[in-house]
Amino acid sequence: MPLMKPNTDVGIVGYGCYIPMYRLPAKEVTRIWNDGQGGVPIKEKAVGGPDEDTMTIGLEAARNALVRAQIDPQQIGAVWVGSESHPYAVKPTSTIIAEAIGATPATQGADWQFACKAGTETIQAGIGFVAGGMARYVLGIGADTAQGRPGDALEFTAASGGAAFVIGAAEESLAVFEATYSHVTDTPDFWRRPTTHYPSHGQRFTGEPAYFHHVLSAAQTIMAELGYTAQDFAYVILHQPNRKFPERAAAELGFEKEQWVTGLLSPVVGNTYAGASVLGLTAVLDIAQPGDKILCVSFGSGAGSDAFIINTTDRLPDKQKSAPTTQDYINRRIEIDYATYVRYRNKLKMH
Amino acid sequence: MTTEIARHWRLNSQRYQLVGEVCPKCGVKMFPPRDVCMECADDTRQPDFQFSGRGEVYSFTTVHNAPEGYQESAPYTVALVKLEEGPLITAQLTDVVNSEVEIGMPVEMVTRKLRAQGEEGVIIYGYKFRPRLAVAG
Amino acid sequence: MRDVSIIGIGQTPVGEHWGRSLRHLAYDAVAAAMRNANIERADALYVGNMLSGEISGQSHLGTLIADFAGLRGIEAVKVEAACASAAAAFRQAYIGVASGLQDIVIAVGVEKMTDDVGTQLSAGLAGAADADYEVIHGITFVALNALIMKRYMHEYNVAREDFAGFAINAHANAAANNNAMFQNPITKKDFVNCGVVADPVGLLDASPMADGAAAVILCPTEQAREFTDNAIRIKASALATDTLSVHDRRDPLWLQAAEDSSMRAYKQAGIGPEDIDFFELHDAFTIMAALSLEASGFAQRGHGTWLALDGEITPEGKIPISTRGGLKARGHPVGATGLYQIVEAAQQLRGEAGNNQIKNAALGMTQNIGGSGATIVTHIFERVNQ
Numbered sequence: 072m073p074l075m076k077p078n079t080d081v082g083i084v085g086y087g088c089y090i091p092m093y094r095l096p097a098k099e100v101t102r103i104w105n106d107g108q109g110g111v112p113i114k115e116k117a118v119g120g121p122d123e124d125t126m127t128i129g130l131e132a133a134r135n136a137l138v139r140a141q142i143d144p145q146q147i148g149a150v151w152v153g154s155e156s157h158p159y160a161v162k163p164t165s166t167i168i169a170e171a172i173g174a175t176p177a178t179q180g181a182d183w184q185f186a187c188k189a190g191t192e193t194i195q196a197g198i199g200f201v202a203g204g205m206a207r208y209v210l211g212i213g214a215d216t217a218q219g220r221p222g223d224a225l226e227f228t229a230a231s232g233g234a235a236f237v238i239g240a241a242e243e244s245l246a247v248f249e250a251t252y253s254h255v256t257d258t259p260d261f262w263r264r265p266t267t268h269y270p271s272h273g274q275r276f277t278g279e280p281a282y283f284h285h286v287l288s289a290a291q292t293i294m295a296e297l298g299y300t301a302q303d304f305a306y307v308i309l310h311q312p313n314r315k316f317p318e319r320a321a322a323e324l325g326f327e328k329e330q331w332v333t334g335l336l337s338p339v340v341g342n343t344y345a346g347a348s349v350l351g352l353t354a355v356l357d358i359a360q361p362g363d364k365i366l367c368v369s370f371g372s373g374a375g376s377d378a379f380i381i382n383t384t385d386r387l388p389d390k391q392k393s394a395p396t397t398q399d400y401i402n403r404r405i406e407i408d409y410a411t412y413v414r415y416r417n418k419l420k421m422h
Numbered sequence: 423m424t425t426e427i428a429r430h431w432r433l434n435s436q437r438y439q440l441v442g443e444v445c446p447k448c449g450v451k452m453f454p455p456r457d458v459c460m461e462c463a464d465d466t467r468q469p470d471f472q473f474s475g476r477g478e479v480y481s482f483t484t485v486h487n488a489p490e491g492y493q494e495s496a497p498y499t500v501a502l503v504k505l506e507e508g509p510l511i512t513a514q515l516t517d518v519v520n521s522e523v524e525i526g527m528p529v530e531m532v533t534r535k536l537r538a539q540g541e542e543g544v545i546i547y548g549y550k551f552r553p554r555l556a557v558a559g
Numbered sequence: 560m561r562d563v564s565i566i567g568i569g570q571t572p573v574g575e576h577w578g579r580s581l582r583h584l585a586y587d588a589v590a591a592a593m594r595n596a597n598i599e600r601a602d603a604l605y606v607g608n609m610l611s612g613e614i615s616g617q618s619h620l621g622t623l624i625a626d627f628a629g630l631r632g633i634e635a636v637k638v639e640a641a642c643a644s645a646a647a648a649f650r651q652a653y654i655g656v657a658s659g660l661q662d663i664v665i666a667v668g669v670e671k672m673t674d675d676v677g678t679q680l681s682a683g684l685a686g687a688a689d690a691d692y693e694v695i696h697g698i699t700f701v702a703l704n705a706l707i708m709k710r711y712m713h714e715y716n717v718a719r720e721d722f723a724g725f726a727i728n729a730h731a732n733a734a735a736n737n738n739a740m741f742q743n744p745i746t747k748k749d750f751v752n753c754g755v756v757a758d759p760v761g762l763l764d765a766s767p768m769a770d771g772a773a774a775v776i777l778c779p780t781e782q783a784r785e786f787t788d789n790a791i792r793i794k795a796s797a798l799a800t801d802t803l804s805v806h807d808r809r810d811p812l813w814l815q816a817a818e819d820s821s822m823r824a825y826k827q828a829g830i831g832p833e834d835i836d837f838f839e840l841h842d843a844f845t846i847m848a849a850l851s852l853e854a855s856g857f858a859q860r861g862h863g864t865w866l867a868l869d870g871e872i873t874p875e876g877k878i879p880i881s882t883r884g885g886l887k888a889r890g891h892p893v894g895a896t897g898l899y900q901i902v903e904a905a906q907q908l909r910g911e912a913g914n915n916q917i918k919n920a921a922l923g924m925t926q927n928i929g930g931s932g933a934t935i936v937t938h939i940f941e942r943v944n945q
Binding site: 429430433456460462480481482483484485486487488489491493495498500501502509511512513514526527536537546548550 | 621628677678681682685689691692693694696697698699701705706708709710713755756757758759760782802804806807813908
């Protein structure tokens with residue numbers, strides 16, 4: 072059986088998200104690069120301010136997760152941050168967050184990298200770490216301040232945001248992992264070499280052989296192995312680089328709109344990369360009822376997908392409002408123009 | 423590139439978590455921590471005290487001519503924030519429309535980049551304050 | 560303790576001295592003061608300066624100035640207390656003479672601001688505030704004053720235009736001072752319509768930074784007659800400190816160090832504020848002028864601007880201030896400013912203030928502020944003759 076299923080049940084003790092307040096409408100990008108002509112893949116994307124980066128985004132999400140978890144941060148045995156935009160090439164983001172939440176020094180800190188699925192990897196590894204008794208809690212974070220090359224198709228969607236999860240024993244959890252599965256191959260659909268600022272991508276190659284193959288394979292495998300069909304799930308969250316891909320993949324998997332609409336944030340938030348599928352998950356957890364079954368599938372270029380089946384528990388309702396919800400952050404919104412965006416995201420050449 | 427590392431590193435708990443002190447003798451809460459109580463001059467070791475990060479704007483102004491290292495975010499608003507536990511603290515306001523700030527505005531602490539030491543240097547993170555997040559009931 | 564007097568004064572014009580360096584400006588003021596006192600040697604030199612290290616890359620200023628002023632071998636040291644450096648250096652000179660350890664002592668304040676025209680200058684000035692808890696947050700010197708002024712206006716229901724009198728008076732007085740940087744009068748309309756630097760501080764609330772040097776020669780009063788028949792006696796000298804940062808003050812709207820130093824000075828002199836004929840205060844910003852008047856006993860708390868509104872700060876008023884232009888219009892070469900104030904007070908008491916002369920001036924007070932009220936030096940001077 073290819074699934075990863077721990078011997079002891081493990082779940083989510085606390086979760087939290089963060090989305091910056093600035094929004095760049097996609098029509099601003101077409102205004103600058105295409106005379107305002109042509110369609111746009113989403114309505115708008117979230118943009119971090121000049122003082123925000125993956126650390127600050129991950130930290131606020133982590134603080135919200137801790138408010139919901141109500142645990143002693145000293146009992147967090149690992150702080151893991153997945154991102155493709157760590158503030159340093161060398162020097163961990165995780166130690167800064169661990170220090171700021173009071174988890175240091177007796178904790179494991181590491182930064183993870185696998186394009187847009189770096190966040191779900193921290194959760195997957197955290198399940199194993201907790202189930203194996205290596206730590207009472209693991210803090211797993213996916214956050215990004217994704218950058219698209221000016222004028223590139225990715226510029227419409229590359230966005231900032233993140234989510235954090237305190238992984239712990241099932242008895243303490245607001246949702247329990249039933250199983251997880253990871254599907255990876257060497258598929259170079261999107262990449263960035265160490266000294267370049269913007270990533271490159273394989274245009275239409277990012278579709279069928281990359282996103283759809285991995286997302287669908289991971290989802291189909293985990294469902295089939297456990298004998299589930301789409302009808303068994305209250306919600307599904309798929310990695311969301313735009314609006315079209317996850318909608319089409321959800322339909323191919325047999326899901327209906329009411330199952331995917333809650334967790335599809337890319338139309339109003341953009342693609343937050345390592346934050347994308349996990350932000351969809353926090354949006355679902357914000358409104359789910361106890362006993363709901365959730366399918367969450369990430370996708371990371373290069374390429375792979377992590378699939379999770381999660382069942383919510385009676386502990387969830389009390390936790391939902393104890394920290395700001397995903398919708399609270401979506402509602403906090405200031406529209407900016409392309410010039411402000413260029414300034415905030417460090418695209419102005421100053422020297 | 424400047425390499426002011428230890429100067430900032432030793433303040434991590436203050437900058438990230440607003441850890442100050444409470445005087446064991448007179449009970450006054452202080453930020454930043456001091457070796458000698460600012461009210462009663464008691465100099466016994468003072469226990470740490472973590473401030474909630476909630477407060478209100480006591481005064482504010484907007485800096486247009488930013489000093490070296492701060493031009494990126496100019497114009498920005500700096501404020502004296504009255505913490506709910508008592509002390510005043512100097513900090514930038516963030517996630518705010520400069521023209522909408524007013525005295526008495528409730529704010530909360532967030533951790534943001536204070537400055538970067540060039541493209542190659544260390545990033546200094548620390549407290550800033552923003553308008554309290556509107557949370558749906 | 561010996562009684563001490565000023566026997567010589569000297570100054571350079573305040574402005575942009577592109578061709579003169581730190582050492583030459585200091586020499587100009589020292590040489591002028593020595594000529595004025597008819598002396599050729601001295602026992603010690605105290606140099607007030609704030610920014611030589613940051614802006615000119617020059618530390619060790621006492622020795623440099625002594626060397627280039629032709630005083631090699633003399634005891635010399637720099638005194639630094641941000642914008643209060645010069646008055647603090649003067650007080651060290653006073654202590655040297657009063658103690659009996661030194662007889663003829665030179666105090667010079669010098670600042671060379673224009674050697675840096677970029678952001679280093681604003682970073683250097685910010686060094687007067689708390690580096691770890693104020694400056695790291697991108698605060699500037701103007702911003703600190705703006706924070707105080709904004710809260711002051713809020714708390715005491717004062718409008719920005721109520722501060723206009725301070726700037727108008729300073730500019731009017733500077734018109735008759737050849738050493739002043741801005742010798743142009745301004746109107747209330749100019750004040751109200753000027754550009755904003757850091758709300759509510761406008762361009763005309765703030766003093767201009769510039770180069771300059773000013774010096775005085777001190778000696779025991781009993782020897783003063785050997786040098787001059789126009790000696791000015793130091794009736795009181797007091798320096799007080801407050802918290803370095805504005806946020807740590809019990810009341811950010813009250814200059815406790817001004818109250819402390821002025822009350823000590825009044826006590827030493829055996830007088831009260833009502834006896835003072837003119838007051839050279841530290842109007843680096845209009846708000847500082849108001850706060851200084853309040854804490855030094857000339858106005859009630861929150862009423863500092865009333866004196867300006869009522870015209871009581873003009874040469875004909877109850878308490879003339881900035882009689883030769885003040886920091887606002889004479890200019891503010893930061894670490895030299897305290898000695899400009901003292902030189903100007905001496906001019907008034909000698910009757911050498913020309914068109915700015917305050918009639919029958921017998922007792923004058925100066926107050927030099929370092930930071931936003933962290934170090935405050937108050938002196939009271941008296942005419943010796945008549």
